[in-house]
Amino acid sequence: MEHRPLSELSTVADxxxxxxxxxxxxxxxxxxxxxxxxxxxxxxxxxLDEIEWKPKAERLAMRADNSALTVAYSDPVLRSEGLLSDRFGDAVRFFEISEHDAHVVLCSCHGGEAMLAEEAARRVRGIRSPSLWGLYFGWFR
Incomplete structure (x- = not known):
């Protein structure tokens, strides 16, 4: 039996x-x-700029430097748990949230080109507990 690194095996096997x-x-x-x-x-x-108007493939690939997703991806614990990048689609999959919920947290239409981290945290807590949306956002779903 010949021993090879995993990186080399992919060239000779699936x-x-x-x-x-x-x-x-x-x-x-x-x-x-x-x-x-x-x-x-x-x-x-x-x-993220106007998420809802982008085609699905473009929407899933969206990212921005210094976004709420960048904060999540910079955490070694979340990366070790499987967060693959700071892209919209990877976050939706990893956090097991709907695109609508991710839109509420990340989109420019809910607060302009920028937001404070405390506002982003409030939105994350709101999507975590939808029954408390009114408390977090002052409006109901």
């Missing part, structure tokens, strides 16, 4: 590494994201 489900439950992943945002509540974050 190697598939099984994806593991995150160890943290959905609620804890969302709580961690909110807590990361709350560490610097006055930090100004960029929003």
């Amino acid at each position: 190697v598939k590494i099984p994806k593991q489900a995150p160890a943290l439950p959905k609620r804890e992943r969302l709580d961690r994201w909110a807590e990361l945002l709350e560490r610097d509540p006055n930090h100004v974050l960029r929003t």
Whole structure:
């Protein structure tokens, strides 16, 4: 038997590494994201520009430097749990949220080109607990 590094095996075989489900439950992943945002509540974050008007493929690939997603992706714990990038689609999958909920947290139409991290954290907590949306946002779903 010949031993080769995994990186070389993919050139001679169809190697598939099984994806593991995150160890943290959905609620804890969302709580961690909110807590990361709350560490610097006055930090100004960029929003994603008009998410709802983009074709699906473009929407899923959207990102912005210094966004709420950048804060999540900069966390080694969330990355080790499986957050693949700071792109919209990767966040929707990882946090197990709907595109609508991600839109509420991240889109420019809910507050302009930028928002404070404390506002982003409030929105994350709102999508985590939809029954409390009125408390977090002052409006109901």
